[in-house]
Amino acid sequence: MSNRLIDLQHITKSFDGQMVLDDLNLYIRENEFLTLLGPSGCGKTTTLRIIGGFEQPDSGKVIFDGKDITTLAPNKRQLNTVFQKYALFTHMNIADNIAFGLRIRKKSEDYIREKVKYALRLVNLEGFENRMPDSLSGGQQQRIAIARAIVNEPKVLLLDEPLGALDLKLRKDMQYELIRLKNELGITFVYVTHDQEEALTMSDTIVVMNQGYIQQIGTPEDIYNEPTNAFVADFIGDSNIVDATMVKDKLVEIFGTRFACVDTGFGSNKPVDVVIRPEDLELYALPDGVTADSPEYEKVADKARELNPGFLEGTVTDLIFKGVHYEMDVEANGYTWLVHSTKLFPVGSRVLMNLDPFNIQIMNKPESEDEQAVSSADL
Amino acid sequence: MKKTISRIYVIFVFILLYAPIAVLIAFSFNNSRTRAKWGGFTFKWYLQMFQDAEIMGALRNTLILALLSATIATILGLMASLSLNRMKRRNRTVMLSVLNIPMLNADIVTGISLMLIFIAFGQFLTHYGYTIVFGFGTVLVGHITFNIPYTVMSILPRVSAINPSTYEAALDLGASPSQAFRKVVFPDILPGILSGFLLAFTLSLDDFVITHFVKGPGFDTLSTKIYTEVRKGIKPEMYALSTLLFLGVLLLLIVVEKGKGARNKNRKPAY
Numbered sequence A: 001m002s003n004r005l006i007d008l009q010h011i012t013k014s015f016d017g018q019m020v021l022d023d024l025n026l027y028i029r030e031n032e033f034l035t036l037l038g039p040s041g042c043g044k045t046t047t048l049r050i051i052g053g054f055e056q057p058d059s060g061k062v063i064f065d066g067k068d069i070t071t072l073a074p075n076k077r078q079l080n081t082v083f084q085k086y087a088l089f090t091h092m093n094i095a096d097n098i099a100f101g102l103r104i105r106k107k108s109e110d111y112i113r114e115k116v117k118y119a120l121r122l123v124n125l126e127g128f129e130n131r132m133p134d135s136l137s138g139g140q141q142q143r144i145a146i147a148r149a150i151v152n153e154p155k156v157l158l159l160d161e162p163l164g165a166l167d168l169k170l171r172k173d174m175q176y177e178l179i180r181l182k183n184e185l186g187i188t189f190v191y192v193t194h195d196q197e198e199a200l201t202m203s204d205t206i207v208v209m210n211q212g213y214i215q216q217i218g219t220p221e222d223i224y225n226e227p228t229n230a231f232v233a234d235f236i237g238d239s240n241i242v243d244a245t246m247v248k249d250k251l252v253e254i255f256g257t258r259f260a261c262v263d264t265g266f267g268s269n270k271p272v273d274v275v276i277r278p279e280d281l282e283l284y285a286l287p288d289g290v291t292a293d294s295p296e297y298e299k300v301a302d303k304a305r306e307l308n309p310g311f312l313e314g315t316v317t318d319l320i321f322k323g324v325h326y327e328m329d330v331e332a333n334g335y336t337w338l339v340h341s342t343k344l345f346p347v348g349s350r351v352l353m354n355l356d357p358f359n360i361q362i363m364n365k366p367e368s369e370d371e372q373a374v375s376s377a378d379l
Numbered sequence B: 001m002k003k004t005i006s007r008i009y010v011i012f013v014f015i016l017l018y019a020p021i022a023v024l025i026a027f028s029f030n031n032s033r034t035r036a037k038w039g040g041f042t043f044k045w046y047l048q049m050f051q052d053a054e055i056m057g058a059l060r061n062t063l064i065l066a067l068l069s070a071t072i073a074t075i076l077g078l079m080a081s082l083s084l085n086r087m088k089r090r091n092r093t094v095m096l097s098v099l100n101i102p103m104l105n106a107d108i109v110t111g112i113s114l115m116l117i118f119i120a121f122g123q124f125l126t127h128y129g130y131t132i133v134f135g136f137g138t139v140l141v142g143h144i145t146f147n148i149p150y151t152v153m154s155i156l157p158r159v160s161a162i163n164p165s166t167y168e169a170a171l172d173l174g175a176s177p178s179q180a181f182r183k184v185v186f187p188d189i190l191p192g193i194l195s196g197f198l199l200a201f202t203l204s205l206d207d208f209v210i211t212h213f214v215k216g217p218g219f220d221t222l223s224t225k226i227y228t229e230v231r232k233g234i235k236p237e238m239y240a241l242s243t244l245l246f247l248g249v250l251l252l253l254i255v256v257e258k259g260k261g262a263r264n265k266n267r268k269p270a271y
């Protein structure tokens, strides 16, 4: 997992004068499961098609295994694609579909028969040789599309939202199948999805994209725990993103209340964005009718202060049971906080709210206009 | 009660539709020159017909015309479909409407227009020492012209139903662009090509009006031959010929419909 197998250098691409990819730089290591993640229309498919050779970049280079393949025809590249809508050959049976690439390369029929059998076994569809694509379910067709690609022993498999058309249960099963396949084959996967959960489950590396720009590259843990900007934080799971001021190192002011945090190096009195995950917020119930100066209030506040010197006060305005936890809206300081908790706080109850310094994620506010446009467009 | 009435109505319509043909077929086996009486059953008109050199010449002309015009119209229709499919939706809609009008146009108008353009173009060519002779060539051009919209109508739906990523999938699996077209795209369009060809063949076989206007003297297809002979006087061989023409067209239509049915069945799940 070290050397760069694919290197995209300064790729730009526009359609009809509209910039779709702007100076994209990205490398993919051998044996890596890399996922391009982003909202619809952000340029994921275009990136994948440039790697596959179906689209030419306006400028920039595609390096594969040390060689420049920018202008190489797709049929000459050592990679195979699993297309978004399977793209099986409907007039051929399953065996002929899978054998297509091998026949083009003039392999012997004996070899082909063995390979087809092997590929079908790999995707758990043994004995499907003589079926027609139309007679298979969506999930089965998808497996055939994968089998058709991998019999050619590509170095890289490109997958464009391969599970997008499947229902939730099947999608989960297929996610594990794909991981198993990747491990069994020991090849590189470049995977495109707009589903952040899928990306987090499957990938070694996630590339978060928005409007033709790479927002962040990192492991699933990095991306989830330390999003570099508000767009990534919002896209990867539910989160509260609020304006705040970095007073000094390790101290941030949110809605007029000062909280301890662990981040340093942002300068002093600097406006920042703060990301707080809903599961990181702790709630403390205030008894009915207590006022801020009463001793009962102080008792609850003291408990809250154990976590962090600062805390906020609010009212629960909405409540949904989500199976494992409750999802609540808490109105505090004019902002509606999303809170996940295993404890129930009924609608209308007053609460104090606090969190561990460790769970306050500080981010620079976007500076350039480009970045501004990027993050405001989808928030 | 209602059912009986509707059944009678249907039978009545079918009698209206098929009685003339039934009469024609009956007369083709009538062993008597007059239409007034039934002189017994005979095959002799058929035998005479097959021995008539002019009729056989017309039959040959008709088949060659049908084959050639259907082939050329199918090729042109395929190319038109491929490029129509690439057009923006709005332009395509406009083009398709333009393509539809000749189909709805009265044959006689098409026939006269073609005749006029051949005459006009012929006069233009005389300045350069060429002439247009009305005959096989003009009829062929005429048949190709009226056949093209029909071949496009058969082929275009197939072309637009193609998932563009199957072509790319073939490239992805190592096929060259021409291999990808031959092995993946073409088989998907083939049923449309075949039914377009058969339809064009049938229409060409069947045509009288347009052929009549562009054929010139001395050249005949079956339909124009029948027309001139019947005008001259009663010739029962012509009933026999008409019967055969009817059966030929019927057979072709059955083949076209069968083909459609079989394909639809193929598209259903196999279990």
Ligand SMILES: Nc1ncnc2c1ncn2[C@@H]1O[C@H](COP(=O)(O)OP(=O)(O)O)[C@@H](O)[C@H]1O
Binding pocket: A015, A016, A020, A038, A039, A040, A041, A042, A043, A044, A045, A046, A047
């Ligand atoms: N062939 C094309 N012609 C014109 N615009 C295109 C073409 N392909 C993609 N686009 C545009 O490029 C943008 C990015 O598309 P795409 O890469 O498919 O995004 P994603 O896969 O992330 O949803 C979209 O705005 C899309 O409309």
Ligand SMILES: [Mg+2]
Binding pocket: A041, A044, A045, A046
């Ligand atoms: Mg896409």
